[in-house]
Amino acid sequence: MAIAPLAPAISIRERYGDIVSERWPVIVEPLHEEMLSSWLHRLAYANGVAPRAFARVLGLTPGMWSASLDLKLPGDIARQLCANTGVSSDQLSAMTLSHALPKQLLLPLRNSRRRDRSTWLQFCSQCLAEDSQPYFRRRWRLATRVSCTKHGCRLRDRCPCCRSRIAVFNGNRLVPQHFCARCGYDLRRASIIALSPGAKWFDRCIDDICRPEALTRSPSGRALIRRLLSMPTLVGIYSAKVLTSLSTAARTRCVEKLTCQLSDWLMDDG
Ligand SMILES: [Zn+2]
Ligand SMILES: [Zn+2]
Structure with missing residues (x-):
């Protein structure tokens, strides 16, 4: 007598959509004092999406999309990022610029x-060179x-190759984001x-003075x-200009000049 082949066992399982996570394939942890836009660019790269195309993933139009998110992160985008990356909303808000930085000095x-x-952003080439990411x-x-602060060199605000x-x-x-988007x-x-050395010292003094979070709230x-x-x-040097409108080189000239005036004043016998 012929034996009938066994029928495959069929059971009801969870829906595919219910078991597949919302998370994007690669999760990128925020780094120490990292800016939100920097983290977003690393996240996009790790998941195989170019930055300009990643704007559309978040429902944004291209342009300075990530730099705008540094200043203000809308609630719906924050929720999407939390769901897709597992990074907490506290971690996200700590990367924005509204967190503990005087916005008038941005x-x-x-x-x-x-x-x-x-320009909108400066960098230290030595910091970038030492970073694993x-x-x-x-x-x-x-x-x-x-x-x-770490290397004592002047920051740059332009690509040295294409300016x-x-x-x-x-x-x-x-x-990766450490390659110039224009010339590579x-x-x-x-x-x-x-x-x-004087300008370095003075720059650090100003940074220390500007650190307290309450700075923007007190009259002084x-x-x-x-x-x-x-x-x-x-x-x-640049009369009728505000500090935020000047390049890093021009602001450095201001700091150097002020440091000379300060040392002249300190050394003045009178
Ligand atoms: Zn550095
Ligand atoms: Zn360039």
Whole structure:
């Protein structure tokens, strides 16, 4: 007698959509003092999406999409990022610029071709070279910062090869964010620009003064911020300009000049 083949056992399982996680394939942990846009660019790269295309993944139009999120992270995008990456909302808000940084001292999001005008972001090539995953720090967005706290060199605000600003958000190619989006230059290779010891010391003093979170809320803190913004007029190099409108090189000239005036004043017998 022929034996009938066994029928495959069929049982009801969970729906595919219920067991597949919302998480994107590669999860990227935020790094120390990392800026939200920097983390977003690393996240996009790790998941095989170029930065400009990643804007559409988040339902945004291209342009300075990630730099805008640094300033204000809408609730729906924060919820999407939490669900897709597993990063907490506290971690996300700690990467934005509204967290513990005086917003009046942030470099503006504009694109001027003039060499003496500010760009939106600065970087230290040595920090990028030492990072296992090169990333941009939140404090590199402050107009009051002209040097790297760790390496003591002057920060840069333009690609040394094509002289354009850092525009990772515009990137159409799948490359890590330390390559210039315009010409492909590796920013880690940028030469080191030295600062005088006095200017380095003064830059750190200003940074220390600007650190307390309550600074922008107290009348004396607001007066200090106004004073810092008027530094170009104070030293008489770029009269009628505010600190945030100047390039890193121009702001460094202000700091160097102010440091000389300070040391002259300290050494003055009178
Ligand atoms: Zn550095
Ligand atoms: Zn370039």
